[in-house]
Each structure stands twice: as C-alpha cells, then as structure tokens.
Amino acid sequence: MNNIPKYWEVAKKHLSNKDKVMKLLIKKYSSPSETILTTRKDIFYSLCNSIIGQQISVAAANSVFFKFKKKCKNKISAKNVSKLKFSQLKSCGLSKQKVKGIQSLAKQTLDRTFNPKLISKMSDEEAILYLSELRQIGRWSAEMILLFTYNRPNIWPTQDIGLLRAISKNYKKEYLPPEKFLRLLNKRFSPYCSVATWYLWRSIDPEPIQY
Numbered sequence: 001m002n003n004i005p006k007y008w009e010v011a012k013k014h015l016s017n018k019d020k021v022m023k024l025l026i027k028k029y030s031s032p033s034e035t036i037l038t039t040r041k042d043i044f045y046s047l048c049n050s051i052i053g054q055q056i057s058v059a060a061a062n063s064v065f066f067k068f069k070k071k072c073k074n075k076i077s078a079k080n081v082s083k084l085k086f087s088q089l090k091s092c093g094l095s096k097q098k099v100k101g102i103q104s105l106a107k108q109t110l111d112r113t114f115n116p117k118l119i120s121k122m123s124d125e126e127a128i129l130y131l132s133e134l135r136q137i138g139r140w141s142a143e144m145i146l147l148f149t150y151n152r153p154n155i156w157p158t159q160d161i162g163l164l165r166a167i168s169k170n171y172k173k174e175y176l177p178p179e180k181f182l183r184l185l186n187k188r189f190s191p192y193c194s195v196a197t198w199y200l201w202r203s204i205d206p207e208p209i210q211y
Helices: 008-018 020-028 043-053 058-071 078-082 086-090 096-110 116-121 124-132 139-149 161-170 179-189 193-202
Strands: none
Touching: 008 020, 008 179, 008 193, 020 193, 043 058, 043 096, 043 116, 043 139, 058 086, 078 096, 086 096, 116 124, 124 139, 161 179, 161 193, 179 193
C-alpha cells in the first residue's frame, strides 16, 4: 500500500467549503488513526479481486480470494493464473463465469490485448469504457479500479449501493436518492468526488473501505 493521494488535503478543504454535510463528515473521520484511501498499484490483482467479489458477501469473497491466492502460490499474476486449469480455479469456489473472466483477463494481459499502461493517458470515461470491455468487468467495477487502484480524484460511482445509502442517510433523502440530487452533488463535489465518496462510505461503515 502507498501513501494517501497528494490531492487529499486540498480536497478536504474544497469539500468542507462547498458542503455542510461533507464538512461534518470530514471533521468526524479525519483523525490521525483513520486509514485514508490507499492503493496497491497492481491492476491485475485488483481486477481479480473485483471479479471474485461480485455478487457475494465480503466474508465469502475473502474466503474465495484466500484460496485463489494460495493456488497462485501467493503471487497473483497473469503468468501464474495462466498455469492453472479451469478445474483448479473452480475449486477455489469460483463460478464458471468468474473462472472464464479471470482466465480471459490473464490471457489478454499476457498477449497485451489489454494494456493497463494506456489507462493513465485516458480520461475517466475513456478508462471506464476500456476496462468495461474486459469479461466480467462492468461500469461499477471499472469505477472501483479507477478509484482504488489509480486513485483518480473525481470518480462518482452512482451505481454503488453503499454510496446511495450514505447519501440517503446523510442528506435525509429517500432511497434511492433522486437522479437530480445525485447530479447536484456531483457538480458540487467536483473535481474531488472520489474523496466525497470515501467519506460518505465511511459514514455508514465501521471500517474504512479498502479494495
């Protein structure tokens, strides 16, 4: 894990000046002991983690991921995954579709039809579309990759249930919050929607979100 993003302190001031609710959340969850947004800077690892965690509980995902990591001899890489048979991956507790997704990711990484180095030159939307071309990776997963792996500062993942719940709770809105209100917050929080998202998540989760 690396240090917090360089923009974090500037973002906190910006958000505090723009929004009263955000000001309170930042004050509440900005103690020195708080774990702020960090990154592994390992996109293959993060994409595998994303595929494994889809549509199952955190506990179940952690169990499957532990077995998957063990099969990879504790080094999750495209090369190590490519050596594993379908049955070996499935025995970790993965569905057929998830196995196919991980195998496809390993193949595309090795033959460079998927090139993560291109992402740094893309806009957020271009990067989301590029990542979404991967098997088993949709818009939400792509946004999580940009937020947690690349630490992009202005990701606003409005498909995320946790974010929507947090907005409803903190802004006293119905669930689901109206689209118009989501757009208003997006405009208000830009260019630091990622930081706002982190604090909103933190307000409903006893542990800081990591990915």
